[in-house]
Amino acid sequence: MPSSALAAATATEALDRVTVRFAGDSGDGMQLTGSIFTESTALASHDLSTFPDYPAEIRAPTGTTYGVSAYQINFGAQGVLTAGDAPDLLVVMNPAALMVNVAALKAGATIILDSDAFGTRAIERAGYATDPRGDDSLAPFTVVELPITSLTQQAAQPLGLSKREAQRCKNVWTLGLVLWMFDRDRAPIIEALRTKFRKAPEVAEANVAVLNAGHAYGETAEIPALRRLPVTRSLPEPGLYRTVTGAEATALGLVAGAELTGLDMFLGTYPITPASPMLHHLARLRDWGVTTFQAEDEIAAVCAAIGASYAGKLGVTTSSGPGIALKTEALGLAISAELPLVVVNAQRGGPSTGLPTKTEQSDLFQAVMGRNGDAPIPVIAARSPSDSFDAAIEAVKIAVRHMTPVFLLIDGYIGNASEPWHLPDMDTYERAPVTFRRPDDGTGAFDRDPESLGRQWTLPGTPGLEYRIGGLEKDYSTGAVSYDSANHQRMTDLRSGKMDAIARALPPQEVCEGPTSGKLAVVAWGSTYGPVHRAVVEANRAGRAVSHIHLRHIAPFAPNLTDLLAGFDTVLVPEMNTGQLALLLQAHTLRKVERLNKVTGQPFKIAEISAAIESVLES
Amino acid sequence: MNAPSRLELTNKDFESGQEVRWCPGCGDYAVLKAVQRLLPMTGLPKERHVFVSGIGCSSRFPYYMATYGFHTIHGRAPAVATGVKLSNPDLAVWVITGDGDGLSIGGNHMLHALRRNVDLNILLFNNAIYGLTKGQASPTSAPGTRTPSTPEGSIDAPVRPAAFALGAGARFIARAVDTQQATLIDVLHRAHDHKGASFVEIFQNCIVYNDGVYASFTDKDVAPDRQVWLEHGKPMRYGKDNDKGLRLNPRTFRLEPVTIGQDGVTEADLVVHDETNDTLAHMLAMLEGDDAPVPLGVLYCAPTTSYDSTVAAQQAAAPRRRDLNSLLRKGKTWVVQ
Numbered sequence: 001m002p003s004s005a006l007a008a009a010t011a012t013e014a015l016d017r018v019t020v021r022f023a024g025d026s027g028d029g030m031q032l033t034g035s036i037f038t039e040s041t042a043l044a045s046h047d048l049s050t051f052p053d054y055p056a057e058i059r060a061p062t063g064t065t066y067g068v069s070a071y072q073i074n075f076g077a078q079g080v081l082t083a084g085d086a087p088d089l090l091v092v093m094n095p096a097a098l099m100v101n102v103a104a105l106k107a108g109a110t111i112i113l114d115s116d117a118f119g120t121r122a123i124e125r126a127g128y129a130t131d132p133r134g135d136d137s138l139a140p141f142t143v144v145e146l147p148i149t150s151l152t153q154q155a156a157q158p159l160g161l162s163k164r165e166a167q168r169c170k171n172v173w174t175l176g177l178v179l180w181m182f183d184r185d186r187a188p189i190i191e192a193l194r195t196k197f198r199k200a201p202e203v204a205e206a207n208v209a210v211l212n213a214g215h216a217y218g219e220t221a222e223i224p225a226l227r228r229l230p231v232t233r234s235l236p237e238p239g240l241y242r243t244v245t246g247a248e249a250t251a252l253g254l255v256a257g258a259e260l261t262g263l264d265m266f267l268g269t270y271p272i273t274p275a276s277p278m279l280h281h282l283a284r285l286r287d288w289g290v291t292t293f294q295a296e297d298e299i300a301a302v303c304a305a306i307g308a309s310y311a312g313k314l315g316v317t318t319s320s321g322p323g324i325a326l327k328t329e330a331l332g333l334a335i336s337a338e339l340p341l342v343v344v345n346a347q348r349g350g351p352s353t354g355l356p357t358k359t360e361q362s363d364l365f366q367a368v369m370g371r372n373g374d375a376p377i378p379v380i381a382a383r384s385p386s387d388s389f390d391a392a393i394e395a396v397k398i399a400v401r402h403m404t405p406v407f408l409l410i411d412g413y414i415g416n417a418s419e420p421w422h423l424p425d426m427d428t429y430e431r432a433p434v435t436f437r438r439p440d441d442g443t444g445a446f447d448r449d450p451e452s453l454g455r456q457w458t459l460p461g462t463p464g465l466e467y468r469i470g471g472l473e474k475d476y477s478t479g480a481v482s483y484d485s486a487n488h489q490r491m492t493d494l495r496s497g498k499m500d501a502i503a504r505a506l507p508p509q510e511v512c513e514g515p516t517s518g519k520l521a522v523v524a525w526g527s528t529y530g531p532v533h534r535a536v537v538e539a540n541r542a543g544r545a546v547s548h549i550h551l552r553h554i555a556p557f558a559p560n561l562t563d564l565l566a567g568f569d570t571v572l573v574p575e576m577n578t579g580q581l582a583l584l585l586q587a588h589t590l591r592k593v594e595r596l597n598k599v600t601g602q603p604f605k606i607a608e609i610s611a612a613i614e615s616v617l618e619s
Numbered sequence: 620m621n622a623p624s625r626l627e628l629t630n631k632d633f634e635s636g637q638e639v640r641w642c643p644g645c646g647d648y649a650v651l652k653a654v655q656r657l658l659p660m661t662g663l664p665k666e667r668h669v670f671v672s673g674i675g676c677s678s679r680f681p682y683y684m685a686t687y688g689f690h691t692i693h694g695r696a697p698a699v700a701t702g703v704k705l706s707n708p709d710l711a712v713w714v715i716t717g718d719g720d721g722l723s724i725g726g727n728h729m730l731h732a733l734r735r736n737v738d739l740n741i742l743l744f745n746n747a748i749y750g751l752t753k754g755q756a757s758p759t760s761a762p763g764t765r766t767p768s769t770p771e772g773s774i775d776a777p778v779r780p781a782a783f784a785l786g787a788g789a790r791f792i793a794r795a796v797d798t799q800q801a802t803l804i805d806v807l808h809r810a811h812d813h814k815g816a817s818f819v820e821i822f823q824n825c826i827v828y829n830d831g832v833y834a835s836f837t838d839k840d841v842a843p844d845r846q847v848w849l850e851h852g853k854p855m856r857y858g859k860d861n862d863k864g865l866r867l868n869p870r871t872f873r874l875e876p877v878t879i880g881q882d883g884v885t886e887a888d889l890v891v892h893d894e895t896n897d898t899l900a901h902m903l904a905m906l907e908g909d910d911a912p913v914p915l916g917v918l919y920c921a922p923t924t925s926y927d928s929t930v931a932a933q934q935a936a937a938p939r940r941r942d943l944n945s946l947l948r949k950g951k952t953w954v955v956q
């Protein structure tokens with residue numbers, strides 16, 4: 001058990017990093033508490049990374065361990081890349097939340113618990129044989145017991161709320177207390193509460209009163225374990241910042257990609273966890289040329305997007321693994337018809353319905369290979385919430401330049417997690433406006449750009465260019481249905497040649513930390529970026545020469561990847577699956593790679609990567 | 620390509636020149652011909668028509684039209700067509716589908732295209748058989764149909780396409796017979812002019828796997844006594860001698876065939892067709908039996924706002940913004956000095 005910085009903290013020496021976890025019933029408002037605290041953390045100029053961890057059930061039966069919803073945030077000085085391996089401060093609203101989360105704590109961590117929620121039945125319901133407050137299971141920690149429910153009631157009831165309504169504000173009381181602990185400005189939080197409850201001003205004012213009560217409690221209670229804790233602020237690059245989740249950054253990146261290519265965007269989608277937030281963000285962006293269509297199913301969603309691309313919009317579909325499985329046949333149609341399409345997969349745990357709200361990287365094979373026929377699709381992956389923005393723009397550009405569907409892989413962790421985002425200046429982004437085929441340009445619908453192999457995008461409604469297309473194999477030049485054997489070979493070569501064309505246009509794969517050749521390269525993709533990068537940085541600080549290579553492009557790989565990896569004695573591939581990238585890398589580079597696989601529905605901890613690095617270096 | 624020449628189009632202008640590959644004698648030829656004869660009458664130039672199809676014999680249709688066309692995947696044509704129509708509402712979007720494509724594998728998309736009321740002209744070629752896969756029973760095959768997949772005769776109850784469409788909330792439902800060109804073209808014309816989803820069931824003969832499936836009401840010698848052509852505002856009258864009609868039986872709430880002059884029946888007893896009446900449409904859609912005529916023509920037409928027009932209006936009302944920097948900077952931001 002690593003030990004908590006909180007235990008040793010003094011009032012004068014600032015902590016570099018603190019990890020806080022709020023946990024309670026799924027109806028206790030833990031996600032709201034966490035997201036408001038995140039906003040406050042960003043405004044206090046800390047670097048941060050978050051991890052919302054919630055059950056698939058909307059309101060699971062109260063007091064059960066499977067109904068526990070948690071929100072973890074790691075913040076402090078610059079360079080916070082993960083939500084933290086182990087919390088320093090755990091706030092629990094009931095015994096079940098304690099039961100589920102206590103094992104992850106650092107030694108010496110502080111636990112704040114609502115003693116009103118620790119009745120005999122609730123304790124039994126959580127699966128405790130005896131009250132954990134009475135045995136030595138909590139001995140390694142500092143436990144602060146507060147009657148949070150009654151304190152909340154006292155603060156809220158004078159404002160006219162019923163007992164039940166008042167109790168529902170207990171998360172806000174807790175928030176007030178934690179804001180005091182980290183010396184935060186309450187004004188923007190009060191403003192946020194008033195905005196959130198603007199339709200019910202009495203509820204807004206009650207929440208403000210409760211927040212202030214929690215804050216005042218910290219100020220006046222004189223409980224030694226409740227101390228103000230200074231935390232180092234971050235000194236990031238100067239500029240304008242906001243917080244962003246991966247879902248929102250992806251949505252914004254798609255809109256930006258459409259604008260940079262001169263297109264309006266059409267999203268065909270179907271609700272699925274954890275992809276739905278992308279729809280929610282895009283549904284509000286009609287002003288930016290976005291049409292959203294909530295279809296009857298995943299298949300209709302992708303088919304409508306393909307129809308939109310056929311008619312000249314940027315067709316986009318968003319989903320998660322099970323939904324992508326349903327779209328598979330239609331992806332083949334988009335390949336065959338040579339139409340642009342962006343397919344975003346917010347990966348979750350599988351197989352089948354699997355773990356809807358947890359995170360995994362196990363849909364890589366599905367993206368790279370999961371279709372009938374020789375049906376290649378380029379696959380790119382985002383590595384963090386804010387990185388999803390640029391990844392989405394790149395997906396759009398590849399789709400329209402090469403007239404192909406493109407997979408953009410994010411995952412449940414990236415989608416839900418938030419981090420500060422240094423806002424880019426969009427005027428510095430290269431525009432690549434699409435040119436549609438014109439009646440007088442002397443080309444055919446199946447003429448292709450010799451470099452990109454993208455065909456002429458020909459829009460219905462254009463006089464004189466009427467043409468037919470479909471999923472039957474077509475003649476290379478005329479597009480007419482063709483079962484000719486030599487032609488099928490040629491079309492198959494065209495489709496795989498397109499992947500080569502995309503590879504030629506890629507920037508060389510770079511090493512993002514450590515030397516460009518040497519003993520060990522840790523090669524990763526997607527949301528493992530944070531823990532891998534921190535582990536490699538720490539290894540280098542400890543005098544070990546280790547390199548981190550993070551892949552954005554998985555299909556095709558950057559052309560220099562084989563040579564780059566040849567410069568390392570050992571290649572270690574950590575993945576939240578059973579070794580999918582590892583297998584692709586071995587097949588591509590014909591070299592052996594070491595694997596580190598974790599499929600628990602939870603992100604890697606830095607310590608897990610560090611241990612694997614040590615183990616490889618020692619062997 | 621200039622405007623005046625477009626107005627003088629003929630059926631030949633809508634032939635793509637690709638060799639038509641249906642079996643000789645297939646009812647699909649007749650529908651293709653009817654559509655090619657209709658399109659010059661719509662007044663729209665060729666480039667404004669898009670034919671979207673699924674999979675099956677009839678779904679080869681777009682290849683034979685000199686318009687824009689998209690031969691998609693099995694059952695999904697209504698979904699692809701919805702994306703096309705929402706992206707360019709100026710296009711006349713036709714969906715070509717069959718009983719297997721549109722009511723079996725694609726039944727869900729049909730349901731939702733109809734209830735959303737997307738402005739699509741949906742032509743369902745109903746031959747009550749799977750032709751392209753060599754003759755298995757389809758969801759509209761009559762019970763007992765012997766096929767390679769149902770050697771003892773099919774045992775499932777068939778879907779009634781018009782009743783399905785009505786239940787889905789379709790606002791335009793019509794029927795026609797492949798070989799009856801004049802009325803087929805009339806129905807297609809009405810479908811084209813209707814704003815919103817138009818559902819047309821075409822009784823189409825598969826000469827190879829289900830020949831004569833509709834002979835009991837389409838053969839020339841029996842057709843006049845077994846078909847009633849519906850006209851809005853006119854009594855439901857039919858028959859070789861024009862002496863038959865449909866009357867509402869108030870006890871059973873059903874339409875029943877009667878003969879004028881028998882049992883004191885006069886034309887005044889016949890039901891006058893009101894194509895805006897959904898209750899009547901349901902009775903017509905469900906009318907079956909050896910002695911009952913098959914209602915043809917427009918069973919139901921009650922236009923309402925189409926989905927695509929609402930989407931277009933929402934977009935027209937939204938200011939078109941392009942400043943990405945302002946998009947990214949909405950909400951709470953902070954400056955690091």
